Amino acid sequence: MQRTDLIGRIGILALAVSLILPSVARAQNAADIINYKGPDRQKRLEEGAKKEGQVVLYSAMIVNQAQRPIAAAFMKKYPFIKMTFWRGDSEDIAAKLAAEVRANNVVADVVEGTGVGELIVQAKEAQPFYSPDLEGVAEKYRDPAGLWAPTRLSYYSIAYNTKLVPPNDVPKTYEDLLDTKWKGKLAWRIGSSSGTDLFLSNLRLAWGEEKARAYFEKLAKQKIINFGSGSARTLVDRVVAGEYPIALNIFAHHPLISAAKGAPVNSQLMNPVATTAATMIIPKSLRHPHAAMLLIDFILSKEGQQILAQANYFPVRSDVPPNPKVAKVVPEKNGYKENFVGPDKLNSYTVSSEKIYQDLFR
Amino acid sequence: MATELDVTDAAEMARQSAVRAKPRKLQFSPLVLLLCVILAILIIPPTFFLVDVSFHTTRPDGSMGDFTLGYYKALFTGRFFLPALINTAIYAVGSAVVALALGVTQAVLVERTNTPGRQYVVLGSIIALGIPNILHVVAWLLILGRSGPVNAALQHAFGSAVGINVYSMWGMIVIEGVNFVPLTFLLMSSVLRATDASFEEASMMSGARPLTTFRSITLRMGLPGILALLLLVFIRAFESFEVPALVGLAGNINVLTTNVYQSSRGSVTPSYGDAGAYSICLLIIIVALLYLYGRLSRNAHKFQTITGKGYRPRVINLGGMKWGASVALLVMFMLVTGLPLLILVFTSLQPFYDGVTPDAFGRFSFDNYREVLGPGSFRDAIANTLILGAATATLVVPFTALCAWLAARRRPGAWLLDQLASLPLVFPAIVMSVAFLYVFVNLPVPLYGTLLSVIIASTVRYMPYGMRYAYAGVLQIHNELEDASMSAGARRSSTFLRIVMPLLATPMISSWLLIFLLAVQTVSLPLMLVGPGTEIVAVSLFDLWQNGQVTELASMGIAWVCLMTVVSTTFYYVTRRYQLTI
Numbered sequence: 013m014q015r016t017d018l019i020g021r022i023g024i025l026a027l028a029v030s031l032i033l034p035s036v037a038r039a040q041n042a043a044d045i046i047n048y049k050g051p052d053r054q055k056r057l058e059e060g061a062k063k064e065g066q067v068v069l070y071s072a073m074i075v076n077q078a079q080r081p082i083a084a085a086f087m088k089k090y091p092f093i094k095m096t097f098w099r100g101d102s103e104d105i106a107a108k109l110a111a112e113v114r115a116n117n118v119v120a121d122v123v124e125g126t127g128v129g130e131l132i133v134q135a136k137e138a139q140p141f142y143s144p145d146l147e148g149v150a151e152k153y154r155d156p157a158g159l160w161a162p163t164r165l166s167y168y169s170i171a172y173n174t175k176l177v178p179p180n181d182v183p184k185t186y187e188d189l190l191d192t193k194w195k196g197k198l199a200w201r202i203g204s205s206s207g208t209d210l211f212l213s214n215l216r217l218a219w220g221e222e223k224a225r226a227y228f229e230k231l232a233k234q235k236i237i238n239f240g241s242g243s244a245r246t247l248v249d250r251v252v253a254g255e256y257p258i259a260l261n262i263f264a265h266h267p268l269i270s271a272a273k274g275a276p277v278n279s280q281l282m283n284p285v286a287t288t289a290a291t292m293i294i295p296k297s298l299r300h301p302h303a304a305m306l307l308i309d310f311i312l313s314k315e316g317q318q319i320l321a322q323a324n325y326f327p328v329r330s331d332v333p334p335n336p337k338v339a340k341v342v343p344e345k346n347g348y349k350e351n352f353v354g355p356d357k358l359n360s361y362t363v364s365s366e367k368i369y370q371d372l373f374r
Numbered sequence: 375m376a377t378e379l380d381v382t383d384a385a386e387m388a389r390q391s392a393v394r395a396k397p398r399k400l401q402f403s404p405l406v407l408l409l410c411v412i413l414a415i416l417i418i419p420p421t422f423f424l425v426d427v428s429f430h431t432t433r434p435d436g437s438m439g440d441f442t443l444g445y446y447k448a449l450f451t452g453r454f455f456l457p458a459l460i461n462t463a464i465y466a467v468g469s470a471v472v473a474l475a476l477g478v479t480q481a482v483l484v485e486r487t488n489t490p491g492r493q494y495v496v497l498g499s500i501i502a503l504g505i506p507n508i509l510h511v512v513a514w515l516l517i518l519g520r521s522g523p524v525n526a527a528l529q530h531a532f533g534s535a536v537g538i539n540v541y542s543m544w545g546m547i548v549i550e551g552v553n554f555v556p557l558t559f560l561l562m563s564s565v566l567r568a569t570d571a572s573f574e575e576a577s578m579m580s581g582a583r584p585l586t587t588f589r590s591i592t593l594r595m596g597l598p599g600i601l602a603l604l605l606l607v608f609i610r611a612f613e614s615f616e617v618p619a620l621v622g623l624a625g626n627i628n629v630l631t632t633n634v635y636q637s638s639r640g641s642v643t644p645s646y647g648d649a650g651a652y653s654i655c656l657l658i659i660i661v662a663l664l665y666l667y668g669r670l671s672r673n674a675h676k677f678q679t680i681t682g683k684g685y686r687p688r689v690i691n692l693g694g695m696k697w698g699a700s701v702a703l704l705v706m707f708m709l710v711t712g713l714p715l716l717i718l719v720f721t722s723l724q725p726f727y728d729g730v731t732p733d734a735f736g737r738f739s740f741d742n743y744r745e746v747l748g749p750g751s752f753r754d755a756i757a758n759t760l761i762l763g764a765a766t767a768t769l770v771v772p773f774t775a776l777c778a779w780l781a782a783r784r785r786p787g788a789w790l791l792d793q794l795a796s797l798p799l800v801f802p803a804i805v806m807s808v809a810f811l812y813v814f815v816n817l818p819v820p821l822y823g824t825l826l827s828v829i830i831a832s833t834v835r836y837m838p839y840g841m842r843y844a845y846a847g848v849l850q851i852h853n854e855l856e857d858a859s860m861s862a863g864a865r866r867s868s869t870f871l872r873i874v875m876p877l878l879a880t881p882m883i884s885s886w887l888l889i890f891l892l893a894v895q896t897v898s899l900p901l902m903l904v905g906p907g908t909e910i911v912a913v914s915l916f917d918l919w920q921n922g923q924v925t926e927l928a929s930m931g932i933a934w935v936c937l938m939t940v941v942s943t944t945f946y947y948v949t950r951r952y953q954l955t956i
Contacts, residue, residue: 068906074921075913076748096906099913101920104902107808110436115815119823119905135435175728202623203635240623240632242919249924252726254521270923274737275726374454374636 042301046141046294053144060302062092067303069097070105072125072290073164077323085319086310093303102128102205106135109295113137118297121304124311127205129160129291130355138293141305145312148329152352153289160355162289163311164325167341167350168210169264169279171248176257182280183258186215190230199237199256201247205362206288208238208369210353211261213361214286218351225368232372236260252277261286264341265324272337284351285343289328291355405866406780406787413777413794416834420809421797424657427805428650445651448637458633465546465618465629466611472551473607474600476706477558482592484559485566486574487692489699495707496563497943499556502711503888504938505718506895507553508919509931511616513714514549515540516721516924521729523717541625550617554610555710558603560888564881565599565846566592574690584690598849602842605667609660609799613653649802656800664796715935722929742929746918755909756937758825762910763894766832767886772875774840775848775882779874782848783856792841799838806835807902814903823905831899836889843888847881848874883949887942894938 045060061067073079075097083095100108102125109132112118123132132138140158153162170189172182183189189198201207216224237256239247244262251259251267252275267279292311294304310316317327321335326342334342343350353361428446431439449455480499484492505513518524518540525537539545573595577587593600618632628636634652692699721727723738777795780788798806810831814822821827851874859869875882897912897919904910911934918927 070906074917076917098904098906099917100901104898107436108811108902111808111811111815114436115812117815117822131434135433137435199624238623238626240619240635242620243921245921245923246919249727253516253519253728253924255519270726273725276728277726370636 042298043139045301046139046305049142049144057302057305058090061090061300061306064300064303065092066094066096067300067307068119068121069095069307070109070120070123070125071097071099072102072105072128073099073320073325074323075099078320078325081319081323082311082316085315086307089310089315090303090306093306095303095307102126102131106131109137110135113295113297116297118295118299120295121298121300122292122307123295124163124290124292126166126288126290127355127358129293130359132293132295133159133355134359137295139296141294141308143305143308143312145309148314148331149312150328150330153328155291155355160291160293161308161312162328163292164290164320165328166206166288166290167264167281167326167343168206168214168261168286168288169281169341171251171259171262171267171277171279173251173254173257174276174278176254182278184280184282186227186282189258189260190227190234194234194258196235196237197257198234198260199239199247199250199258200260201242201244201262202238202240202369204244205358206244207261208373209362209365210286210288210358212365212368213353213358214284214351216361216365217353217357218284228368228372236373238373248277265326265338268338268340269324279341281341281343281346281348284349287343287350287352288358289352289355403780403785403787406785406791409773409777409780410787410790410794413791416830417794417797419813420801420806420834421657423809423812424650424653424801424805426650427646428654430647432645432647442647445647446655448648449634449651449655452633452637454628454633454636458628458630461543461622461627462612462629462631464543465550465622466608468543468547469550469554469611470604470607472547473554473558474603476552476555476709477603478562478593478596478600480555480559480703480706481562481566482588483699483703485563486571486592487690487696487699489692489696489703491700491703495559495703497946498707498711499559500887500891500942500946501715501935501939502556503560503891504895504935504942505714506915506931506934508616508897508915509718509927510553510714511549511620512924512927513717514552515620516717516727517713518545523730526729526731539625541621541627543622543627545625546617546621546627546629549621550611550614552709553617554607555706557888558607560884561603561843561846561881562596562599564843564884565596565850567880569595569850578690584692599846601667602846605663606799606839606842609656609663612656612659613800613802615802646802646805646808649805653800653802653805657797660796660800661793664793715932718928718931718935721925722932724925727924727928742926743933746922746926746930747933755911755914758909759894759911760941761825762828762832762900763890765829766836766893767889769829769833770836770840770889771844771882771886774837774885775844775875775878776870778841778844778848779870779878782845783853792845795841796838798834798836801835803835803896803898804902806831807898810834810899811902823903823908825904825908828900828903828910831903832893832896835896835899836893839889839892840885843881843885844878847878851877887945891938891942895934 045057048056050056069079069083071079079097079099083097086095087093098120105123105125105128109118109120109123112120123129129138138159142158143161146154146161149162153165155161170183181193183191183194200211212224212228215227219227239250239259245266247259248262248266248270250256252270262279264279264281264285267277270277292308294301294308298304312329314329314332317329317332321327321332324335324338326334326338333339340346426438429441429443431442431444433439480495483489484495516522518538520537528536528538569592574587574591577591578584582590613631615631615635618627618629619635622629623632630652634648637648720730720734722742723740724734725737725739725741728734774795777788777791781792801809810827814827821830855873855877856869859873860866864872895912895915897916900910900912901916904913915930915934918930922930
């Protein structure tokens with residue numbers, strides 16, 4: 013036992029020495045590379061990326077519909093880079109990256125997800141970068157500190173079963189949800205920062221604490237069903253099946269996709285519409301800074317955003333239209349007010365919103 | 375059994391030598407020490423991580439912060455603790471009763487009677503084990519949910535006011551209990567097969583009725599197996615999450631796991647403190663339970679029915695009752711395998727699921743299968759997944775057989791083997807994944823991100839299952855066979871390889887298949903440990919679970935079950951060819 017310990021320690025020490033020395037130089041280098049703004053930027057990145065030969069993306073995007081097509085298109089554009097990806101939940105990604113950073117064994121070059129970027133920023137594991145393609149993205153979705161870039165937007169709404177909720181009864185405002193006829197018939201998703209917490213944070217940010225609290229106290233009397241495990245998509249399927257007439261705070265486009273196949277479900281936006289962005293960050297001590305920058309440029313480019321739009325994600329670029337099948341829920345194009353809950357607010361409000369949930373709704 | 379003759383001869387010699395020599399006692403067993411060290415290397419790092427996170431806050435960068443007892447305090451003092459504890463106890467006892475009642479009945483009918491159709495129960499159980507746990511729960515919610523066929527039928531018959539609410543305690547108990555039936559059946563039938571039926575015959579000949587015989591002979595003889603099962607099912611119920619979260623929470627029923635889950639949402643940084651504290655408490659409980667179970671093996675000779683005499687399980691003729699027994703088996707088959715599969719097949723053929731209605735039958739299409747099985751999806755991942763399952767099972771089974779044998783024969787220090795190998799049972803999947811993540815990412819050897827690292831972690835995760843199978847098996851083998859072998863000059867290693875292993879073949883084969891089926895469907899462990907570019911089917915399942923529609927999830931599930939059925943039946947017939955049965 014002791015002997016194994018000793019061997020292990022020597023090994024780790026040797027590894028540490030061999031890694032720390034070059035990595036100091038590497039960090040300096042990487043910062044220069046990913047912030048370079050000169051006219052020969054593209055040429056330099058491509059030359060560097062040729063030597064690196066690969067790039068790794070950690071992302072919460074669906075593999076088949078988003079990550080795989082992005083990798084295919086990216087490798088077609090840059091045949092000298094082999095792109096691999098790993099898919100996980102925001103929490104999984106944050107845990108994996110934290111472990112890699114602490115072990116000084118960072119595999120990821122670009123990390124993408126909702127909420128995860130902010131966790132990494134808070135852990136001081138992200139570094140600022142520059143991409144000219146951010147020009148195509150509206151100011152409000154950008155980070156002034158340059159630590160993250162948005163990749164895709166999400167809009168949240170209620171889903172309702174069209175057989176169980178007659179057209180005239182569909183709640184159109186948050187006040188409408190307080191009608192006693194909905195008592196015990198509303199469900200929401202707990203245990204995820206994009207579920208209950210986002211619902212509460214959205215109204216707190218839009219209305220102020222006092223008004224929001226008064227509303228929550230009334231809403232708590234509705235005895236909302238706490239949908240415990242499973243995704244927002246699963247909850248919408250329950251609405252389709254008629255288990256719950258109405259679900260709160262689900263992804264607004266999910267009911268539309270089901271409705272297109274004939275399912276008895278629809279979504280209804282409410283003012284203000286909670287909106288979030290998934291973001292990309294570059295971790296410290298990454299191995300392939302040139303290729304990472306090319307990948308970020310690509311995902312932010314028109315081509316990259318069009319691939320995401322095809323996968324029913326909402327593009328962040330104003331010049332890429334959303335998929336027509338789901339365009340109906342883009343708030344500003346349909347007369348609704350969008351409340352963009354940025355990554356910083358999403359995370360800083362989650363803890364206090366969770367407390368409100370625990371006090372009133374559990 | 376091929377070794378039967380040698381065994382009988384050897385036993386004869388043993389009897390002669392037993393008079394002369396006292397049973398050998400080892401003062402110190404280097405083998406036990408070696409195995410302990412291997413286990414410790416595998417199990418201590420995640421255990422240490424568990425203890426560490428339960429006593430420290432977690433900083434945003436994932437490092438440990440200040441020392442705290444807060445997680446333990448929160449566990450026991452919250453206003454939800456007591457109701458959750460009571461609910462958990464009801465849930466654990468209830469699901470254990472359901473699982474044992476159905477599983478043991480199946481096993482007795484299959485192994486001890488001439489019920490027609492009994493030979494298909496094994497196959498049904500294996501197919502059921504191939505259904506990933508999450509899908510099993512989803513299937514039952516589709517069947518028993520508000521819009522499901524059961525409620526539709528009830529409302530059709532008795533009016534719209536009548537209906538059942540599956541989001542309740544009984545719903546949780548039934549779903550979890552039924553989910554465990556294949557496991558209880560397989561373990562019990564391997565126990566029963568190894569039990570000498572002559573005791574039962576003696577009982578019947580003395581005039582006892584079948585039920586009395588069953589109660590006072592069969593059940594008692596199978597006690598090690600039944601207790602091992604109780605232990606597994608009970609502990610599993612204490613740490614199960616899918617059923618409490620999907621079924622319980624929607625009906626506002628909190629058990630301890632969902633309580634911990636809800637409390638741990640207080641921070642955005644991934645923190646495993648609450649889950650860690652809970653697992654540490656479970657760890658203490660399981661150590662206590664194993665201690666009690668270990669005491670049982672002190673009286674192990676009571677259950678040793680595989681002796682040198684040679685044994686042949688014999689079949690009880692049920693006479694006219696045999697058709698009734700067939701119906702009972704069929705009903706149980708429908709509960710465990712048939713109904714969940716039927717509803718999944720039905721759902722997989724629908725563009726969306728809104729109940730089993732006449733309209734729905736007009737909507738059948740194969741679109742979901744085209745979507746899920748199209749190019750670039752799980753087809754690429756199948757090879758890796760099968761390697762993962764097979765390697766895990768192949769590592770766990772012989773290793774646990776050796777550990778269980780040493781522990782059951784009470785070699786010095788061997789009790790520790792059982793304790794160590796059983797610890798992973800209580801590790802919450804996510805905590806274990808993160809713990810192994812830290813281990814592998816820090817290793818000087820480049821294991822991080824490889825399939826091998828997943829295999830190692832998965833071996834640790836399923837060790838307890840192999841251990842319980844093997845232990846129950848060993849307890850039934852009488853020492854005299856081994857003593858005979860040793861007196862005849864065989865070394866301990868050849869005794870284990872040539873006497874114990876062949877006698878353990880039946881439980882070991884069931885154990886292999888079970889671990890294979892469980893290992894290929896785990897999601898969170900491979901998800902955290904595989905690196906970019908290594909594809910595992912579990913990740914596709916995870917994708918669908920997170921973002922897919924239930925219809926797509928169902929079609930993936932059915933494709934998966936088909937694949938697992940092919941693998942399992944091949945395995946089943948190959949082992950039969952070599953005259954080994956599951």
